[in-house]
Amino acid sequence: MVERVVPEGGRQRRRPTKQGAVLSERLIVETALRLVEQHGAAALSVRRLGAALGADPTALYRYFRNTDALLLALADELIGRAQEGWTVTGDWRADLRAIGLRLHSRYQAHPQAALLAAHRTTGRTHETRVVERILGVLRTAGFPDDLAVRIYHAFVDQALAFAAQDAAALALPPAAREKEGEVWHAVYGRLPPGTHPHIAATFPLLAADMRDSGYPFALELLLAAAATLHPRAQAVPVGE
Template sequence: MTGRKRWSTEEILEAAVALLRTGDAESFSVRRLAATLGTDSSSLYRHFRNKTELLRAVADRVLLTAMDGYRPEGDWRQRITALALCLRDAFGEQPELAAVWGRYGSGGTGSRLVMEEVLQALRASGLPDQEIPARYHRVVILIAALISSEAGISTITPEEYEQGMEQFRVAVLGADPERFPALSHFARDVRPLGADRRAAFEEILAAQLDDVGARVR
């Protein structure tokens, strides 16, 4: 009698990524993943103790892929900016996993590589060592939040996007000037959340790095 196939850790992670593309972290479960693989949950628990550990491994897999294509160049600002854009592109290819990273922070190799590069770049900025951990936390939280926010928009369908744009135009251009005087005043210049995301991403990150630079000076 032929026994069930033994799935490798990498095969389990690939199947988990595929399953997450059809749903989200809330609907994801080890039982559903096991059913997809044609096995039982107990066989997966030999690789991962629980759902959270599995999701953390999935997020770390994306970070590892991003860091494989990253090369530190330039000064400290250029390094952090390039790293942030590299992570943005990696999660842009798998936007459903961005929220997983934001919620289930990983302590795997990919996460440690990101931490090491940000910490090294901040140290190269000239910041005193005692200030670097707090600054690191702010920078990484900002990057994760921006990536998660952008991913949430990129996962909607073209039809949903058009519906949202129409609602935005009606809400903004049709705003009552007595109740919403500022909104009415700026109505033709205010842009929806989905517009020009890359420029906004870089400008917001630059503002945080400007603050670090000002502290150094």
């Protein structure tokens, strides 16, 4: 097979499509993102994307080797948007908290795309930058390298894993989402104390707590535990 993809840098001849669109990697990524947001993850197919772009579907293969490469570009775009405006404060715990919450909330803004993208390693510029930043925060704070790496790994995987998890709930069709909420109350709210004493005893608390994401608290727990592993362990409790 002949390689049809030209690296974005060397691209020069921009030939308009029959319908007059001028393609670019950037335009394709943004159109794909819009498509996914508006019509759901299932709407992202090569043919539909071609139609949305005003181009032959297979023109896509001049820009991305395959749909997976496109998906990675999409994922990296999300990561990039999550970092806009972030700056180091010098307080490692506050910095990591900010990065984690930003990533999480950015993905929640695009649940359909997040669902597709959060599980992937892109190796693209936005991703490497955030990796560099997190490692920098930890090493600058005084964590030895092996510990910094392990904490980085747990931190970043947890952020992305929760992002996908919570995005999945948001990505459900509204009807199905509402129904799933009702089922939860109907089932868990009616479990008899005889067979399920602990659920029955805590149901009001449960129902209240499960409405929101578990991520912020999970993140605090991770940061608090990481703090105890610091060579000069400060006794900073959960929550700051």
